[in-house]
Amino acid sequence: MLFTLATCLVHVVTSTSFQTGFQVRLTRVDHGLNYTKLQLLQRAIRRERSRVNWLSKISKTAHANDVLSPLHSGSGEFLMDLSIGSPPKPFSAIMDTGSDLIWTQCLPCRECFNQPIPIFDPKQSSTYSKTSCSSEFCKALPTSRCNFDECEYLYSYGDDSSTQGVLATETFTFSDVAVHNISFGCGLANQGNGLSQGAGIVGLGRGPLSLVTQIGSQKFSYCMTSIGENKTSSLLFGSLADINSSDGKLKGTPLIRNSFEQTFYYLALEGITVGETLLPIPKTIFEISADGVGGTIIDSGTTLTYLQEDAFETLKRAFISQMKLRVSPQDSTGLDLCFDLPSDNVSEIEVPKLKFHFRGLDLELPPENYMIADSAEGIVCLAMAATGVLNIFGNVQQQNLLVLHDLEKETLSFIPTNCGQL
Numbered sequence: 001m002l003f004t005l006a007t008c009l010v011h012v013v014t015s016t017s018f019q020t021g022f023q024v025r026l027t028r029v030d031h032g033l034n035y036t037k038l039q040l041l042q043r044a045i046r047r048e049r050s051r052v053n054w055l056s057k058i059s060k061t062a063h064a065n066d067v068l069s070p071l072h073s074g075s076g077e078f079l080m081d082l083s084i085g086s087p088p089k090p091f092s093a094i095m096d097t098g099s100d101l102i103w104t105q106c107l108p109c110r111e112c113f114n115q116p117i118p119i120f121d122p123k124q125s126s127t128y129s130k131t132s133c134s135s136e137f138c139k140a141l142p143t144s145r146c147n148f149d150e151c152e153y154l155y156s157y158g159d160d161s162s163t164q165g166v167l168a169t170e171t172f173t174f175s176d177v178a179v180h181n182i183s184f185g186c187g188l189a190n191q192g193n194g195l196s197q198g199a200g201i202v203g204l205g206r207g208p209l210s211l212v213t214q215i216g217s218q219k220f221s222y223c224m225t226s227i228g229e230n231k232t233s234s235l236l237f238g239s240l241a242d243i244n245s246s247d248g249k250l251k252g253t254p255l256i257r258n259s260f261e262q263t264f265y266y267l268a269l270e271g272i273t274v275g276e277t278l279l280p281i282p283k284t285i286f287e288i289s290a291d292g293v294g295g296t297i298i299d300s301g302t303t304l305t306y307l308q309e310d311a312f313e314t315l316k317r318a319f320i321s322q323m324k325l326r327v328s329p330q331d332s333t334g335l336d337l338c339f340d341l342p343s344d345n346v347s348e349i350e351v352p353k354l355k356f357h358f359r360g361l362d363l364e365l366p367p368e369n370y371m372i373a374d375s376a377e378g379i380v381c382l383a384m385a386a387t388g389v390l391n392i393f394g395n396v397q398q399q400n401l402l403v404l405h406d407l408e409k410e411t412l413s414f415i416p417t418n419c420g421q422l
Contacts, residue, residue: 022237037374078233082174083172084104086125100206100207100208107122112189122186167183167186220236221235223417224403225419226368252411265405267298269286277318279315298398299393308391313386336382
């Protein structure tokens with residue numbers, strides 16, 4: 001059904017009968033700020049520190065699910081534009097593939113952080129409806145309680161942020177597509193530094209509360225422009241998700257299931273090559289153990305790629321031995337490995353190739369997806385770091401790749417794309 005709202009045509013679907021495609025613009029949280037690439041990277045690293053620590057912690061204790069399940073990764077680096085309610089009210093929210101709940105701040109707000117637009121008022125929307133305690137969505141919440149048959153929730157994140165409020169359903173509009181009956185959290189008490197970039201979070205994880213699951217889209221993808229580039233990125237659903245794959249011979253790597261953790265997108269990473277050398281890293285370092293610990297996830301909200309400490313040290317030694325530059329003594333960058341640039345011919349620096357071997361496909365990255373140079377500082381740095389037992393494939397390594405999640409085939413593909421032109 002088509003109807004006219006203002007001067008725009010809006011295609012209306014329900015959350016259980018999603019058969020169309022749409023594109024949402026993404027903006028980096030530091031978009032438009034006057035920083036160098038290295039400075040932007042440093043700001044992102046500071047923001048994600050708690051997120052990465054928590055991701056590692058939750059993986060270490062995956063078998064202790066009753067203790068840690070109420071917490072999720074939180075924060076993120078990309079804001080998505082959408083609208084809520086009838087008539088639709090625009091807002092920006094953090095896109096997060098590491099959590100499931102969709103939520104925004106609502107009136108009457110007991111404790112809310114500052115946001116650049118008015119807080120959503122459910123009383124002004126004709127399609128807002130509170131969710132009963134018997135709802136499957138209410139039962140899917142990690143922490144909830146029933147108050148006069150209203151489902152109240154508490155959803156906490158690993159960066160000490162949290163949202164508390166009432167679970168409800170509402171119409172959400174993405175570009176020109178309005179989707180009815182989306183379950184979301186109407187946040188009445190929200191706190192934490194990790195939430196200050198947007199008016200809420202849109203969870204894109206694999207759990208039942210996420211946007212991906214609710215709209216029933218069999219495919220979604222995102223395409224991230226380079227850090228420091230003054231262009232928007234894209235999030236695509238349904239028929240638009242594989243917009244840049246036309247040959248029908250797309251290679252994919254399996255999306256792995258972890259029975260102890262339903263939210264994250266796990267990948268089958270099998271090895272890493274630096275230059276022409278396949279690194280001597282045991283495959284077990286990249287795999288999920290029998291009790292759900294470890295493994296390798298791909299995450300939109302984590303900037304760097306993080307490897308288990310022994311794996312990272314092996315990779316670090318390979319770069320040191322193959323780079324024809326002196327290791328920089330600087331320790332103020334927040335990055336583990338930097339090299340001093342020569343005083344001339346900076347544009348002709350040679351760096352070794354970096355290739356990730358996933359099951360079923362090999363991904364060779366362009367140098368700008370793992371080396372960040374700063375001529376003013378006179379250094380070039382590796383955009384990777386060490387962590388605990390969980391390996392995380394971050395968004396710097398995903399720049400200018402259409403990252404296609406095919407949930408029907410349970411595969412993920414990387415398609416080289418000029419993301420700023422989508």
